[in-house]
Amino acid sequence: MAVDEHYNEHGGFPKFETAKVEPEYGELIEALRRVQDLAVSVDMPADALKAALAQTQQLVATMEPHVVPERKTPAGRVPRLPGRGSLLMLPWTVEKFDADGVRSRGVFRRFHLGGNGAAHGGTLPLLFDDLFGLTQHAYGRPISRTAYLHVNYRKITPLNQPLVVEGHVDKVEGRKTFISATLKNEDGELIADSDALMVQLLPGQQ
Numbered sequence: 001m002a003v004d005e006h007y008n009e010h011g012g013f014p015k016f017e018t019a020k021v022e023p024e025y026g027e028l029i030e031a032l033r034r035v036q037d038l039a040v041s042v043d044m045p046a047d048a049l050k051a052a053l054a055q056t057q058q059l060v061a062t063m064e065p066h067v068v069p070e071r072k073t074p075a076g077r078v079p080r081l082p083g084r085g086s087l088l089m090l091p092w093t094v095e096k097f098d099a100d101g102v103r104s105r106g107v108f109r110r111f112h113l114g115g116n117g118a119a120h121g122g123t124l125p126l127l128f129d130d131l132f133g134l135t136q137h138a139y140g141r142p143i144s145r146t147a148y149l150h151v152n153y154r155k156i157t158p159l160n161q162p163l164v165v166e167g168h169v170d171k172v173e174g175r176k177t178f179i180s181a182t183l184k185n186e187d188g189e190l191i192a193d194s195d196a197l198m199v200q201l202l203p204g205q206q
């Protein structure tokens with residue numbers, strides 16, 4: 001394991017701490033994703049719209065009193081959950097996490113639709129960027145920020161089909177970590193590939 005001697009230097013970043021959550025937390029996040037799927041899929045009559053609005057306003061009222069600062073919410077800090085329990089992240093599950101690389105599996109869902117049955121092109125950099133963050137972390141690099149991220153779209157990215165993304169560190173030069181990744185379908189066909197530069201933060205950098 002290539003643990004960097006500067007691993008504990010996190011610039012302005014806090015250390016990532018796994019959150020403990022109630023069993024219902026993962027179910028809530030999944031239900032909210034289903035709502036997102038539906039929100040971009042439905043064409044409702046007025047009475048159904050009114051009912052959905054009233055129920056959503058009720059949900060907001062239930063959740064709103066519990067807003068906490070960024071590092072207190074479990075969102076994004078539950079590695080066993082799809083997307084680490086974050087609604088922003090692709091709801092994919094990490095199945096390999098070590099210095100050799102990180103592999104994650106999942107599907108692009110209806111709410112990732114760009115057009116004509118394909119995932120929105122902007123959702124792929126999100127998938128890759130989060131994977132790159134995890135990859136450099138698994139490699140033992142200090143917290144870094146993405147300086148650039150390049151995506152090659154090789155084939156249409158389908159919705160609701162199991163896909164796998166896999167990334168690894170190519171080289172490290174001082175503060176710079178060069179990482180690359182591939183997105184493939186279960187037949188091993190290449191859908192997209194990406195490479196990025198992540199730059200280690202200096203003390204005080206955010």
Ligand SMILES: CCCCCCCCCCCC(=O)SCCNC(=O)CCNC(=O)[C@H](O)C(C)(C)COP(=O)(O)OP(=O)(O)OC[C@H]1O[C@@H](n2cnc3c(N)ncnc32)[C@H](O)[C@@H]1OP(=O)(O)O
Pocket residue numbers: 016129130132133134137144145146147148174175176197199200201202205206
């Ligand atoms: C377990 C769960 C964990 C948690 C897992 C969570 C994963 C989340 C991961 C998300 C990561 C993100 O998306 S972060 C969000 C998106 N990124 C950002 O917002 C970054 C904004 N940019 C910046 O803050 C800055 O530009 C930095 C920090 C990247 C670099 O600024 P700096 O510190 O002043 O460094 P600087 O001197 O400019 O550059 C250092 C070296 O990098 C090179 N360099 C810098 N930028 C570039 C560039 N675009 N293209 C080529 N090369 C570049 C320079 O030439 C130099 O090389 P040399 O002369 O030394 O050879």
